[in-house]
Amino acid sequence: MLRAALNRLIGMLTVMAIVVTIVFIIVRVTPGDPAAVMLGPDANAADIQALRQRLGLDGSIIQQFISYIGGILRGDLGQSIFLGQPVTTALWMRxxxxxxxxxxxxxxxxxxxxxxxxxxxxxxxxxxxxxxxxxxxxxxxxxxxxxxxxxxxxxxxxxxxxxxxxxxxxxxxxxxxxxxxxxxxxxxxxxxxxxxxxxxxxxxxxxxxxxxxxxxxxxxxxxxxxxxxxxxxxxxxxxxxxxxxxxxxxxxxxxxxxxxxxxxGVGNLIVSAVLRRDYPVIQGALLIVAGLYVLVNFLIDMLYLLVDPRVRY
Missing domain, CATH: 1.10.3720.10 (MetI-like)
Incomplete structure (x- = not known):
């Protein structure tokens, strides 16, 4: 049973690694400058540059990815542009x-x-x-x-x-x-x-x-x-x-x-974030939802072992 649990856990971590990579790519493939898209057409160059630095978009792709992974491992999903608070706080409140x-x-x-x-x-x-x-x-x-x-x-x-x-x-x-x-x-x-x-x-x-x-x-x-x-x-x-x-x-x-x-709730927060182009909230919510999705499937796999012992073999 322990071996089956470890195999499923490795699969879960693999899926989450793929999700994290996809979420990282989403912002980078946004047409134009992602910071400019988030701030809207009325933003000036100084505001755009400040947001780029805050989001870590001013470094190379490798540096950005390492910084992004490091933030996730620390539980830091970024700062909401519209709400002015950490994404984790905004999600937890909803x-x-x-x-x-x-x-x-x-x-x-x-x-x-x-x-x-x-x-x-x-x-x-x-x-x-x-x-x-x-x-x-x-x-x-x-x-x-x-x-x-x-x-x-x-x-x-x-x-x-x-x-x-x-x-x-x-x-x-x-x-x-x-x-x-x-x-x-x-x-x-x-x-x-x-x-x-x-x-x-x-x-x-x-x-x-x-x-x-x-x-x-x-x-x-x-x-x-x-x-x-x-x-x-x-x-x-x-x-x-x-x-x-x-x-x-x-x-x-x-x-x-x-x-x-x-x-x-979180769903209403996501709708508001999409309308406001609050990409850090969208990214954070996507990661949390994907993580919960994978976790639920992992728990169901564990229930298989309890319901039907034949699954262990």
Missing amino acids: AEPTFFLTIFSLSIATIIALPIGVASAYWRGSVFDQVMTAVAMFAASVPSFWLGLIFIQTFAVGLGWFPTSGYGGPYSSLGDRLYHLILPATTLGIVSSALIMRFTRASMLDVLNDDYVRTARSKGMSEWRVVVRHALKNALIPILTVVGLTAALLISGAIVTETVFALP
């Missing part, structure tokens, strides 16, 4: 809404998709299976921003059950802030549940007719135990894979939903 939104959305998606996927596979070809398959296809095709607007109009404006936007005031309790996340989390959860449900159904169909399932039934075990303890347990590998990918996509894909619900 991390809480995105973190809780991702956790709640993934929980809702799993709670919806897992039992429905198992039931659809168990009653394959029934009316329930056909209806749920159609619902999953519809949910997968619905844009999250449209569903979010429908929820705002129905449950926030029409019924007044939830706030329309925001994340509570600066002195709001954690419960009040989480209350503001119910609608956006439900929006992302419903959209994300479609993929998990379809993979759960397909994975269960692969194992329900296997010999060990028929053997468990022949021993007189209850259907609940056969389906949950035997079939579902052996179908978890692809399900865990899609759940992990969904979690990673939610981290990077909450930008639209955070914008619709005006959540002060």
